[in-house]
Amino acid sequence: MIPELGHFALILALVVALVQGTLPLVGAAKGDDRLMALGSTAALTQALLVLIAFAALTQAYVTSDFSVVNVVANSHSAKPLVYKITGVWGNHEGSMLLWALILALFGAAVAIFGANLPDTLRARVLAIQALIGTGFLAFLLFTSNPFERLSPAPPDGNGLNPLLQDPGLAFHPPLLYLGYVGFSVTYAFAIAALLEGRVDPAWARWVRPWTLAAWCFLTLGIALGSWWAYYILGWGGFWFWDPVENASLMPWLAGTALLHSAIVVEKRDALKSWTVLLAILAFSLSLLGTFLVRSGVLTSVHAFAQDPARGLYILGFLIAVTGGGLALYAWRAPKLSPGGLFQPVSREGALILNNLLLCTLAVTVLLGTLYPLFLDLLTGNKVSVGPPFFNATFVPLCAPLFAALCVGPFLGWKRAELWPALTQLRLAFFVSVAAAVVAAAVVDSRSTLAAVAFGFGVWLIVGSIVEFASRIRLARVPWPESLRRLRATPRAAIGMTIAHGALGFVVLGSVATGAWHLEVIETLKPGEKTHIAGYDVTLQRVENVQGPNYVAERATLAVTTGGRPFTTLQPERRLFVVQRRQIAETAIQTNLLRDLYATLGEGDPNTGWVIRLYLNPLAPWIWLGAALCALGGFVSLSDRRLRIGAPTRFRARTAGPGMTGGTRGPRSA
Amino acid sequence: MTRRLLFLLPLASLALMAGFFAWSLMAGRDPAAIGSVMVGRPAPRLDLRALRDGDKPLTDALLRSGKPVIVNFFASWCTPCLAEHPLFTRLAQRDGAVIVGIAWKNKPEEARAWLAKLGDPYLYAGLDFDGKTGLDWGLSGVPETYLIDGTGIVRYHFRGPVTEKDVTDVIIPFLKAKQ
Numbered sequence: 131m132i133p134e135l136g137h138f139a140l141i142l143a144l145v146v147a148l149v150q151g152t153l154p155l156v157g158a159a160k161g162d163d164r165l166m167a168l169g170s171t172a173a174l175t176q177a178l179l180v181l182i183a184f185a186a187l188t189q190a191y192v193t194s195d196f197s198v199v200n201v202v203a204n205s206h207s208a209k210p211l212v213y214k215i216t217g218v219w220g221n222h223e224g225s226m227l228l229w230a231l232i233l234a235l236f237g238a239a240v241a242i243f244g245a246n247l248p249d250t251l252r253a254r255v256l257a258i259q260a261l262i263g264t265g266f267l268a269f270l271l272f273t274s275n276p277f278e279r280l281s282p283a284p285p286d287g288n289g290l291n292p293l294l295q296d297p298g299l300a301f302h303p304p305l306l307y308l309g310y311v312g313f314s315v316t317y318a319f320a321i322a323a324l325l326e327g328r329v330d331p332a333w334a335r336w337v338r339p340w341t342l343a344a345w346c347f348l349t350l351g352i353a354l355g356s357w358w359a360y361y362i363l364g365w366g367g368f369w370f371w372d373p374v375e376n377a378s379l380m381p382w383l384a385g386t387a388l389l390h391s392a393i394v395v396e397k398r399d400a401l402k403s404w405t406v407l408l409a410i411l412a413f414s415l416s417l418l419g420t421f422l423v424r425s426g427v428l429t430s431v432h433a434f435a436q437d438p439a440r441g442l443y444i445l446g447f448l449i450a451v452t453g454g455g456l457a458l459y460a461w462r463a464p465k466l467s468p469g470g471l472f473q474p475v476s477r478e479g480a481l482i483l484n485n486l487l488l489c490t491l492a493v494t495v496l497l498g499t500l501y502p503l504f505l506d507l508l509t510g511n512k513v514s515v516g517p518p519f520f521n522a523t524f525v526p527l528c529a530p531l532f533a534a535l536c537v538g539p540f541l542g543w544k545r546a547e548l549w550p551a552l553t554q555l556r557l558a559f560f561v562s563v564a565a566a567v568v569a570a571a572v573v574d575s576r577s578t579l580a581a582v583a584f585g586f587g588v589w590l591i592v593g594s595i596v597e598f599a600s601r602i603r604l605a606r607v608p609w610p611e612s613l614r615r616l617r618a619t620p621r622a623a624i625g626m627t628i629a630h631g632a633l634g635f636v637v638l639g640s641v642a643t644g645a646w647h648l649e650v651i652e653t654l655k656p657g658e659k660t661h662i663a664g665y666d667v668t669l670q671r672v673e674n675v676q677g678p679n680y681v682a683e684r685a686t687l688a689v690t691t692g693g694r695p696f697t698t699l700q701p702e703r704r705l706f707v708v709q710r711r712q713i714a715e716t717a718i719q720t721n722l723l724r725d726l727y728a729t730l731g732e733g734d735p736n737t738g739w740v741i742r743l744y745l746n747p748l749a750p751w752i753w754l755g756a757a758l759c760a761l762g763g764f765v766s767l768s769d770r771r772l773r774i775g776a777p778t779r780f781r782a783r784t785a786g787p788g789m790t791g792g793t794r795g796p797r798s799a
Numbered sequence: 800m801t802r803r804l805l806f807l808l809p810l811a812s813l814a815l816m817a818g819f820f821a822w823s824l825m826a827g828r829d830p831a832a833i834g835s836v837m838v839g840r841p842a843p844r845l846d847l848r849a850l851r852d853g854d855k856p857l858t859d860a861l862l863r864s865g866k867p868v869i870v871n872f873f874a875s876w877c878t879p880c881l882a883e884h885p886l887f888t889r890l891a892q893r894d895g896a897v898i899v900g901i902a903w904k905n906k907p908e909e910a911r912a913w914l915a916k917l918g919d920p921y922l923y924a925g926l927d928f929d930g931k932t933g934l935d936w937g938l939s940g941v942p943e944t945y946l947i948d949g950t951g952i953v954r955y956h957f958r959g960p961v962t963e964k965d966v967t968d969v970i971i972p973f974l975k976a977k978q
Contacts, residue, residue, distance in 0.1 A: 407809060414813075427823045441824045449817050456810040464806050500816070507822055 133198050136186025137277035140227075143179035143234070144267040146172050150237075150260035154253035158325075166249050169256035170241035176263065177238035184218075184231045187276050191218050197283040200224060200276045206289035208679040216300035217290045222424065222440070223276035225303055229420075230266040232304075232311040237263065240315060240340075247336060254322035255315070262314050265447045273440050289679065292706040292713045298358035306351030306378060310416035312344025313381060313409075316388065320409035321455055324462040329402040334395035337409065339767055341392060344412075345385045346763035352378050353756030364714035364729040366647060366744040368752055369640070371520045373428040376499040377419030383492035384412040387485045394478045397543060401482070403463040408485075410459060414452035415492070421448050427503055473545045480538030487531040494523045525583070532586045532637070535630060536593025540600070558596045562589035573646055580645030587641060590634030598627045625766025632762055635755030642748035649745075655738040663745045665726065666690045667699075672730070672739055680704040682715070685730045685739060689719070701730040701741075725749040836937060837945065837953045842870070843935040847925035850902050850910055857925040861899060863951040867974055869898045870945040871961075872927070872938055874905040875913035880942045883960035884917050890966065891920035896974055900924045903933050903941050946973050 150172035157165025190198045191214045194207045204221040205214055213220075219228040237259040244252045270276065293299065319337045323329045355378065360368040369375060388408040394401040422428050425441025472478050498515045505511050536558060540551035552559075566585025570578060599605070601623065602615040652660040654669040661667060670686045682704040689696045699717035706713065719726040725746040733739025837843075847857040862868055871887060873880040890896040900921030902910035907926050914924070927933055936945070939958060946955035946969070955969060 403806070411809070421820070425820070425824060427820060442821075445817065445820050445824065448820075449813070452813050453810065453817070456813055460803075460807045460810050464803055500819070503823060504819055507819060507826070 132186050132189050133195065133277040133279065136183040136190075137275070139179045139182040139186065140267060140271060140277070143176050143183065143230075144264065144271060146176045146179060147234075147260045147263040147267055150176060151257050151264050154257040155325075158250040158253040158257075161250075163249065166253035169253045169260075172260065173234075173237040173241040173256050176260065177234040180227075180231045180234040180267075183277075184227055187224060187227060188215060188218050190277075191215065194287065196285070196287055197279055197281065198276075199278040199280045202280055202284055202287045204290050205287045206679060207286055209290060209295070210678050212297075213290055213295045213300065216294070219303050220290050220294040220300075223270070223274045225307075226266065226270050226274055227276050228304065229307050229311060230263065230270060232307050233259070233263050233266060233314055236311055236315050240318075244336075251319075251322055251326060251333075251336075254325050255318045258318035258321045259314060262318070262451060265450065269440075269443055269447065273443055289706065292680070292704070293362065295679075295706075296358065296362055298354055298362070302351060302354045302358060305347050305354055309344050309346075309348025309351050309378075309385075310381060310413075310419070312340060312347055313385060313413040313416050315340040316344065316409040317413035317451075317455065320406045321458060323406060324458050327462065327465065329395065329406060329466055331396045331399055334392045334405065338389070338392050338396065341385060341388050341409075341412075342763050342767045345382070345389055346760045346767065348378070348382050348385060349756055349760040349763065352382060353753050353760070356756075357753045360749070361716050361718060361727075362713065364716050364742070366649065366727060366742070366746065368643065368749070371498070371515075371517050373499050374419075374423050376495050377422050380492050380495050380499075381412050381415040381419065383488050383495070384408055384415050387488040387492070388412050390481045390484050390488075394481050398472075398478050400468075400472070400478065401485075403459075403466045403468075404485070406463060406466070407459060408489075410452070410455040414448070414455065415496075417444075417448045417451060421445060422499070428499070475541065475548050476546045477538065477541045477543045480534055480541050483534050484531065484538065487527060487534075491524060491527050491531075494527065495520075498523070529582075529586065532590055532633075535633070536589060536597065539597045539626070539630075554600055555593055555596060558589055558592040561592045562586065577645050580641055583641040583645075584638060587634045587637035590637060591631050592634075594627050594631035594634065597630075598624075601627075621769035622766045625762045625764070625769070627762070628765060629759045629762030632755045632758035635751045635758065637755075639748045639751030639753075639755060643746045643752065647744055647746045647749075650743045652741055652743075653733065653738040654741050655735070658738065660741070660743070662726075662743045664691055665696060665745075667728075667741075667743060669739065669741060672733070672735075675702070677704065680706045680713075683730060683739075685728075685741065687717070687728055687741070689726065697726070699726070699728040701728045703730045720750050722750050722754075723748065837956050840953055842945065842947050842951050842953050843932075843937075845899075845925075845932065847901065847927060847932055850900070850907060850914075850924035850926045854924065857899065857901075857923055859951070861923055862947050863949070864897075865949040866897055867949055868947045869896055869970070870901065870936075870947060871898060871921075872901045872903045872933060872936070872941050872943045873910075874903050874941045875909045876905065877941045879960040881917075883942055883944075883962075884920075886961055886963065886966050887920040888918050890970065891922070894971060894974060896970075897922050901927050901932065903927050903938065904930045946970065 150169055153165045154169035154172075156162070157168065187198075187200070189195075190201050191205055192211070194201065194205060194214070196202050200221065200223050204224070205217045209217065217224070219225045237256060240252070240255055240259065244255070247255070316337055319333070319340065323333055352375075355375070356368050359370065359375075360366075363370075388405065391401050391405045391408055395405050421441070421444045425444055427441065472482065498519050501515050502513050505513055536555055537548075537551050540546075540554055541548075562585040565588040566581045569584040570581035573581075601619060602612045604612050607615075648663050650660055650662045652658075654660060656669055656671050659666055659668045666689070668688045668690070670688050672683055672685045675682050675684045682702040684700055684702045687699040687701070689699060697719045699719060701717040702715040704713045704715055714729050714731075716727055716729045718728075725744070727744040727746055727749075729742045731740030731742060842859075842862045845857055845859050845862060849856055862870075869887075869890070873884075887898055887900075891898055898921050900914075900919075900923070902924070905926070905928070907928070910926070914921075925932075930938075936943075942960050944955075944957040944961050945953050948954050954973065957965060961970070
C-alpha cells in the first residue's frame with residue numbers, strides 16, 4: 131500500500147511540475163500576476179509530493195519490504211539499519227529519486243527565500259526548475275520506477291553493493307547531488323535572465339548565494355568521495371582521474387569559475403554573457419557527469435547498472451537542457467550589453483585570468499575523459515587516459531592559477547598597480563621559495579617538480595594570511611584598531627581568505643602524499659616483522675571475525691617505534707556473503723601530519739599474508755583542507771549582504787538594452 | 800557576425816559531443832573490452848604435448864595449414880568455459896571448424912574427464928600445464944579464443960567466453976571467408 135502511495139505521489143508530482151513549468155512562464159510573458167504566483171505554490175506542493183514518495187521508498191527499505199523489486203535488488207534483512215536507509219540511494223532508481231527530491235527542495239527553497247525577487251524573474255526561475263524536474267520525474271516513472279512490485283516476494287534480498295556499505299560512501303551521493311542539483315538553480319537563473327533579457331548586478335547578487343551553496347556541497351561531496359576511495363580501495367591513493375571522479379570535478383571547476391565571474395558582474399556590471407554561459411555550463415556538466423556514469427559509455431570502478439535505454443533518455447535530456455540553454459544563449463546573449471574594456475592589471479583582470487585558467491582546466495579534464503571514447507569510435511583503438519596525461523596537463527595549468535590567486539585580492543577594481551601588490555607579498559614569496567628549497571634538499575632531491583608544487587602550497591597559505599593581515603592592517607596600526615577592522619571585515623572576505631588558504635592545505639597534502647609516500651609490500655606469517663620509516667610492524671595474528679552481513683579476516687599488526695609499543699592496526703578483508711564480494715578495510719593511524727596505512731591482502735597460514743603498508747605524509751590535510759574550503763564557502767554564504775532577502779538596488783538600476791520578447795513586468799522591492 | 804558565431808560555439812561543441820555519445824550508445828560497443836596486441840601478428844609458438852593419450856604433439860604446423868583455425872584456451876576449473884563449451888561443440892559438428900583446444904594450468908586427467916563428460920569439440924587438444932604457452936600467447940586468463948587465418952596470422956582475439964553473438968557475427972563469417 132505504502133509503495134503505491136509513493137508511486138502515486140510521484141505521478142502527482144510530475145503533473146504539478148508540468149503546471150509549474152508552463153503556466154508561470156505564460157504569466158511572466160503576459161504580466162499575469164495570478165499565473166506567476168502559481169509558481170511558488172506549485173514548487174512547495176511538488177517538493178511535498180516528492181518527499182512523500184521518498185519517504186515511502188525509505189519505509190520500504192527500513193521494513194525490508196521484499197515485494198518491491200528495488201528493495202530486493204539492493205537490500206537484505208541482515209543489513210544494519212543505517213545501510214538500509216542509505217541503500218535507498220545506493221542504486222540507480224533510488225538515487226534518481228533522491229536527485230528529484232533535492233531538485234524539488236531547491237525549487238521550494240527558491241519559492242521560500244526568493245520572496246524579494248522580482249515577480250517575473252521568480253516565476254521564470256521556478257518554471258525552469260520545474261521543467262528540469264519534469265524531465266527527472268518522467269525519467270523515473272517511465273524508465274526507472276523505484277516502486278515496481280514483485281510477486282511472489284522472495285524471502286530475502288540481494289543486498290547492497292558492499293562498496294557502498296560504508297559511512298563515507300553512504301553520505302557521499304546526497305552531498306554530491308546537493309552540489310550538482312544546486313547548480314540547477316543557477317541554470318534556471320541564467321535561463322530566466324536570458325528570457326528577461328537582462329543581466330545586472332542585482333541578478334548576480336541573487337545568483338551568488340545559490341552558486342555558493344551548490345559549490346560548498348559539491349566540494350564536500352568530492353572530498354568525501356576521494357576520502358572514501360583513499361581508505362576503501364586500499365591503493366593508498368586518493369584521486370585516480372577516473373571518469374566518475376572527473377565527472378564531479380568538471381562542474382566544480384565551472385562552478386568555481388562562476389563564483390568568481392559573478393563577482394565581476396556584481397561589482398563592475400561586466401562579463402555578463404560569460405557569467406550566464408558559465409551558469410548554464412556548470413549544470414550541464416553536472417548532467418554530463420550523470421550521463422557518463424549511468425549510460426555505460428565509459429567504464430569506471432563506480433559504474434552503476436547500465437542500460438542503453440536509460441542512456442538514451444539521459445542523453446536526450448542532456449541535449450534538451452544543455453542544447454536548449456545554449457541555443458537560447460546563442461540567440462539572446464549577443465544582445466546583452468557588453469561590459470566595456472578592462473585594464474589587465476585590476477581585480478577584474480585577475481578574476482578573468484582565474485576564469486580562463488579554471489575553464490581551461492575544465493576543458494582539459496573533459497578532453498581527457500572523453501578522448502578514449504572518441505578514439506575508440508573513430509579508429510577502434512582502445513586507450514586509457516590516466517594520471518600521466520593529467521599530471522602533464524592539469525598540474526602545470528594550476529601553477530599560474532595558484533600564482534595569481536594570492537595577487538588578485540591585492541589589486542583594486544578598475545585599475546591597479548602590480549608592483550605594490552607584489553611587494554606586499556614578498557614575505558609569502560620568500561617563505562614559499564624557502565619551503566620549496568627545503569623540500570628539495572631535505573625531503574626528496576629527486577623530484578624538483580614536487581618541491582616546486584610544495585612551495586606553491588605554502589604560497590597559497592602564507593599569501594592568504596598576508597592578505598588578511600593587510601586587510602586588518604595587522605602590526606601597522608595599534609591592535610585595537612586591527613580588532614575593529616577585523617570585526618568590520620565582511621564575512622565574504624573572511625570566507626575568501628579561508629577558502630584560498632584551505633586550497634593551500636589541499637595542495638600540500640596532495641603533493642606530499644603523491645610524491646613522498648613510502649610503501650612496503652611484504653608477505654608475513656604470524657610473528658614475522660617488517661618496518662617502514664622508523665616503525666617496526668609485527669603481524670601478530672590473523673583471525674576470522676563475523677560481521678552483521680559479512681565474514682572477515684582480520685590481521686592484528688603491532689606497531690612499535692624504538693622498541694616501545696606505538697599502536698595496533700587491524701586491517702580486514704571482508705567477504706560479503708550474499709554478493710560473494712571481497713572488500714578491503716584499511717586500518718589508518720593518523721596524527722594529522724601523516725597517515726600510517728595498512729591493508730590486508732590474500733594469504734593463508736602456510737605461505738603468509740600479503741601486507742601493504744604506506745606512510746602518507748600530510749595526507750589528512752587533503753580532506754581537512756577541502757572541508758575548510760567548504761567552510762570558507764559557508765562563512766561567505768552567511769554574509770549579510772548575500773542574503774537573498776537583503777534590500778536590493780534593483781529598482782534603481784536602469785534596464786538592460788532593449789530586447790524583444792519577455793516583459794519587464796512589475797517587480798516588488 | 801563573427802561575434803554571433805562565437806556565441807554559437809558552445810552549442811556547436813555540444814552537438815559534436817552529443818553526436819559521439821549517440822553513436823556510442825547506438826553502436827552498442829563494450830567500453831570494458833580490452834584490445835589485443837596479438838591481432839594482426841603471426842600466431843606465437845605452439846609446441847605442446849597432447850592432452851589425449853596417443854595423439855601427436857601440437858606444433859606450429861597446425862596453424863599454417865592454409866585453413867582457418869580456432870585456438871581456444873580452457874580449463875576444467877573455469878566456469879565461463881562451461882558456458883561457451885556448447886558453442887564450440889556446435890561449431891565443430893555443424894560448421895566443421897578446426898578447433899585447437901589447449902588445457903591451461905589444468906591437470907590432464909581432470910581436463911580429460913571434463914571433455915569426456917561434456918563432449919570433445921577439439922580436433923587437436925594440447926596441454927599447457929605450467930602456463931608457459933599461455934604466456935607467449937598473451938593470455939590473461941581462461942577462456943580466451945584466437946581466430947587464426949590459413950597463413951598463421953591472428954585475426955581475432957576474444958578475452959572471456961565466446962557468445963552466441965560472437966559466433967554468428969564474427970566466427971562463422973571468418974570461417975566462410977577463408978574457405
